[in-house]
Amino acid sequence: MIPIDNGTTENSTPAQTALVTGGASGIGRSTVRLFLTRGWSVVAADLNESSGRALLDEHPNEVAAGRLAFARADVSSEEDVERAAAQAASLTGHLACVVNNAGIGGAFGRITETSVEDWDYTFAVLSRGVFLGVKHAAKIMQAQGTGGAIVNVASLAALTGDAGPQAYSAAKASVVHMSRVFATELGPHRIRVNCVCPGAIATPLNPSASRGFDGSELARAQPLPFVGEPEHLASAIYFLGSSESSFVTGQYLAVDGGLEAAGPRLGQYLGTDPRYGSLVGVNRGNTGVKSTVHGKATQ
Known part of the structure; x- marks a missing residue:
């Protein structure tokens, strides 16, 4: 029988830390909760300090035990991302997973009327933020010599041309491809890089999904007859961030109720x-x- 090489040291390391950007709300908040329930220590990085304080107030025992901390961070700032990654590594001495989840809606409107400043701001958060998160996670994980996992949050909008605003869709598409490229480079260091592509998930960033399902356009487009919740994404992120997916890298996982599989729904018309x-x-x-x-x- 061939022994399984997990590619991480999760089973032999008593305390591990995950850094979750955008960890104070929505998908990030649910991801923080799930990692905590699985025994991990977590640093939640977010630009919104009031949401960060609310997250800490929600988990007083974990805070008191030194298992949960908050880092104010603008993911478009290299200094902020580097500081948050270092804080996560120092929490237990072992940074095992980084989840690059922080996001915004970004520029919207007709492309002929979109300003360069709004376009650049969108890419600074959604694309540069992931690049910085991977860069500084990889530096720490390489120095540790124990491998690790990086999970980037892209979007269904990265996979199709009509699931989000132009700048948002293009930036998220770069996240999917960066995940492949970085996985190829970092694989020899036992660092896995994957991404998830959420569909219509009921979060503060997606109020249309939060309004319900019955009778909506979403109900006609999405095969599964219920709204996606942040917890659905958290489970997928945890799978890719833990040793449960130890032989998976360079992949994207669409968590979208079947929207990508359904495609443009031309079958209704043809x-x-x-x-x-x-x-x-x-x-x-x-x-x-x-x-x-x-x-x-x-x-």
Whole structure:
């Protein structure tokens, strides 16, 4: 029997730390909670200090035990990101996971009217912020010599052309590709880099999903008939950030209720979606063999 190499030291290290950017609200907050429940220590980095204080107040026992700390950080600032990563590493002496989750909606409106300043601000947070998070996580993990995991939060908007504003979509697409590129470079150091692509998740950044599901456009587009919650993303992030995914790197995981799989839903209009067809049979195309209709579809 061949022994399994986890690529991390999770099972042999008594205390590990995760750094979660954007950790004071939404997906980040749920991720912090899940890592804590799994026994990890966590530094939540966020620009919003009041949300950070509320997070600490929510977990007084973990704060008292030195398992939870807050770092005010603007992820577009290299100094802030470097400081937050160093704080996380010092919490237990072992930085095992960095989750680059901090996000904004960014520039919106017609491309002909979008300012360079708004475009650059969007990329500074969503793209440069991930680059900085990976850079400083990798420096620490390489120095530790024990490997680690980096999870970047992209978006369904990175995978299709009509799931978000232009700047947001382009910046998130760069996150997917950076995850592949950095995974290739850092793999020999046993540092895994993956990303998750959330769909319509009910968070403060996505109020349209928070308003409910029944009768919405989302209900017609998304195969699973319920709204995505931050906890759904937290579970996926934890999987990719822990030794549970020790042989997975350079991948993206769409956590989207099936939106990517459903695609543009052209089947509704072309008549190929079985849910909208009235007949059952087989179309034999131009084979010269006659197509067959077996009967009407049952409900």
